[in-house]
Amino acid sequence: MANIMVQKDAKGAYVFYLPKRDLEDAIVSMEFDTPEKWGGEIKLNNGGAYYIEPQALPARFPISLRAKRIDAAE
Amino acid sequence: MSTLTREETEALIQEVLEVYPEKAKKDRAKHLAVNDQAVEQSKKCITSNRKSLPGVMTIRGCAYAGSKGVVWGPIKDMIHISHGPVGCGQYSRAGRRNYYVGTTGIDTFGTMNFTSDFQEKDIVFGGDKKLAKLINEVEMLFPLHKGISVQSECPIGLIGDDIEAVSKKAAKEINKPIVPVRCEGFRGVSQSLGHHIANDAIRDWVLDKRDGQQFESTPYDVSIIGDYNIGGDAWASRILIEEMGLRVVSQWSGDGTLAEMEKTPKVKLNLLHCYRSMNYISRHMEEKYGIPWLEYNFFGPTKIAESLRAIAAFFDDKIKEGAERVIAKYQPMMDAVIAKYKPRLQGKTVMLYVGGLRPRHVIGAYEDLAMEVIGTGYEFGHGDDYDRTIKEMGNATLLYDDANGFELEEFVKRLKPDLVGSGIKEKYVFQKMGIPLRQMHSWDYSGPYHGYDGFAIFARDMDMAISNPCWSKQTPPWLKKPEVEVELKKAA
Numbered sequence: 001m002a003n004i005m006v007q008k009d010a011k012g013a014y015v016f017y018l019p020k021r022d023l024e025d026a027i028v029s030m031e032f033d034t035p036e037k038w039g040g041e042i043k044l045n046n047g048g049a050y051y052i053e054p055q056a057l058p059a060r061f062p063i064s065l066r067a068k069r070i071d072a073a074e
Numbered sequence: 075m076s077t078l079t080r081e082e083t084e085a086l087i088q089e090v091l092e093v094y095p096e097k098a099k100k101d102r103a104k105h106l107a108v109n110d111q112a113v114e115q116s117k118k119c120i121t122s123n124r125k126s127l128p129g130v131m132t133i134r135g136c137a138y139a140g141s142k143g144v145v146w147g148p149i150k151d152m153i154h155i156s157h158g159p160v161g162c163g164q165y166s167r168a169g170r171r172n173y174y175v176g177t178t179g180i181d182t183f184g185t186m187n188f189t190s191d192f193q194e195k196d197i198v199f200g201g202d203k204k205l206a207k208l209i210n211e212v213e214m215l216f217p218l219h220k221g222i223s224v225q226s227e228c229p230i231g232l233i234g235d236d237i238e239a240v241s242k243k244a245a246k247e248i249n250k251p252i253v254p255v256r257c258e259g260f261r262g263v264s265q266s267l268g269h270h271i272a273n274d275a276i277r278d279w280v281l282d283k284r285d286g287q288q289f290e291s292t293p294y295d296v297s298i299i300g301d302y303n304i305g306g307d308a309w310a311s312r313i314l315i316e317e318m319g320l321r322v323v324s325q326w327s328g329d330g331t332l333a334e335m336e337k338t339p340k341v342k343l344n345l346l347h348c349y350r351s352m353n354y355i356s357r358h359m360e361e362k363y364g365i366p367w368l369e370y371n372f373f374g375p376t377k378i379a380e381s382l383r384a385i386a387a388f389f390d391d392k393i394k395e396g397a398e399r400v401i402a403k404y405q406p407m408m409d410a411v412i413a414k415y416k417p418r419l420q421g422k423t424v425m426l427y428v429g430g431l432r433p434r435h436v437i438g439a440y441e442d443l444a445m446e447v448i449g450t451g452y453e454f455g456h457g458d459d460y461d462r463t464i465k466e467m468g469n470a471t472l473l474y475d476d477a478n479g480f481e482l483e484e485f486v487k488r489l490k491p492d493l494v495g496s497g498i499k500e501k502y503v504f505q506k507m508g509i510p511l512r513q514m515h516s517w518d519y520s521g522p523y524h525g526y527d528g529f530a531i532f533a534r535d536m537d538m539a540i541s542n543p544c545w546s547k548q549t550p551p552w553l554k555k556p557e558v559e560v561e562l563k564k565a566a
Contacts, residue, residue, distance in 0.1 A: 046115070
């Protein structure tokens with residue numbers, strides 16, 4: 001499990017930030033993105049994939065979350 | 075002269091890599107690249123923030139340097155204890171020229187060195203008692219200090235001293251905040267992790283201390299984060315921001331105080347100059363307090379105007395007008411500076427090798443003087459720094475990450491820039507090669523370089539370095555061919 005931060009950029013797209021490795025990247029796909037269910041498997045622009053426990057859409061961004069690493073690209 | 079094609083630059087990199095053993099060659103190849111503006115993500119062309127190769131002359135610092143030297147050190151009304159052997163504090167003392175106002179030794183302590191001076195017995199029996207004693211001594215000798223930070227040097231982590239417990243206990247006794255910072259030098263690959271650790275310490279021990287307290291705020295409150303006031307930089311920036319109608323509540327950490335840091339969560343916008351060293355705390359404040367942050371660039375009139383407008387875009391029309399007014403006010407002054415120095419500097423080439431934000435931020439200032447940056451690199455940048463750099467640099471220019479003495483020398487020998495912008499460790503190497511160098515860490519004991527006032531000084535300094543007559547006198551008289559002989563040859 002890793003502490004991550006999800007934020008929105010100027011265009012409103014999700015951006016992934018992993019402080020521990022100082023990795024900032026765009027989120028290209030998110031499994032669930034509705035007000036009731038949000039999260040699931042997320043894919044990063046660099047090819048990495050993480051899993052966020054599905055939850056209600058956060059009221060405010062950025063938000064710090066715990067995420068499971070499925071596949072870290074290097 | 076300078077402008078190489080892509081192939082030539084690639085060939086140059088290969089040539090420089092030639093001397094390395096196979097394994098080292100493979101590693102270093104990833105850190106050297108030819109810039110391609112088409113690349114969206116820097117990591118496709120350059121690797122950064124990796125451990126330096128053992129045996130090469132890297133010029134990186136350590137986590138302690140990042141925390142004590144950069145982030146915590148300039149906070150003037152706190153006492154920063156270099157906890158460990160005496161050297162780390164003594165040799166980094168007052169070297170960074172973070173200017174401040176105040177009476178040193180009475181209510182400000184910026185250029186002083188406080189250390190617990192570890193001896194063998196402290197390593198063997200632990201240094202907790204010594205730290206507690208030191209804090210009491212500090213409190214007795216300097217009663218006007220506002221707080222203490224304990225900056226760990228390597229041995230603290232190695233022997234496992236519990237500086238947190240000592241700090242908590244002592245903070246209760248003296249009734250002032252004491253911040254333990256776990257910035258032991260061996261952590262991380264460069265000073266960059268020290269910045270992060272220092273930011274986390276600010277987050278955990280300082281930032282929330284005035285939550286819920288009354289604060290008379292205005293809609294125009296901002297803070298300047300990540301300006302270290304080198305040679306007065308932060309002051310040159312601050313006057314512009316105040317002139318456009320904003321209120322600067324806090325300024326970190328150059329000429330900053332503990333109270334200012336504690337009040338930062340009350341502002342409406344965080345203005346971030348050094349992204350590399352302070353983005354962590356800005357992100358934290360964005361999440362916890364909902365304060366947006368903005369990277370700005372106050373080097374050179376073009377970038378200043380861009381930045382002032384970007385800052386104003388966060389506020390109402392009054393501020394937007396203010397920004398235009400500031401730009402209009404200073405533009406004639408800038409035109410005069412450019413008119414004076416551009417003819418002398420036009421077309422000159424520059425190579426940069428610094429840390430933090432300068433490898434990309436100063437490019438605009440050089441371009442304002444019609445100079446060209448042909449190579450740049452970070453000592454300790456990360457991928458996101460290079461992402462931002464790629465767009466600023468021309469195509470087919472050279473990028474080097476964590477370059478070492480050998481590589482930098484070879485690149486300079488081949489590219490023959492008219493000016494190198496780097497640090498003191500490079501200065502005399504290159505000047506003896508006949509290439510002028512300006513220190514871009516300490517502004518070569520000049521400054522400020524930020525803001526409109528700074529640009530005038532920047533332009534003068536660059537001209538002073540390049541146009542110095544000494545560079546044409548590199549050949550000693552006994553090696554010069556007598557002029558008569560040359561003329562005879564011409565005639566023949």
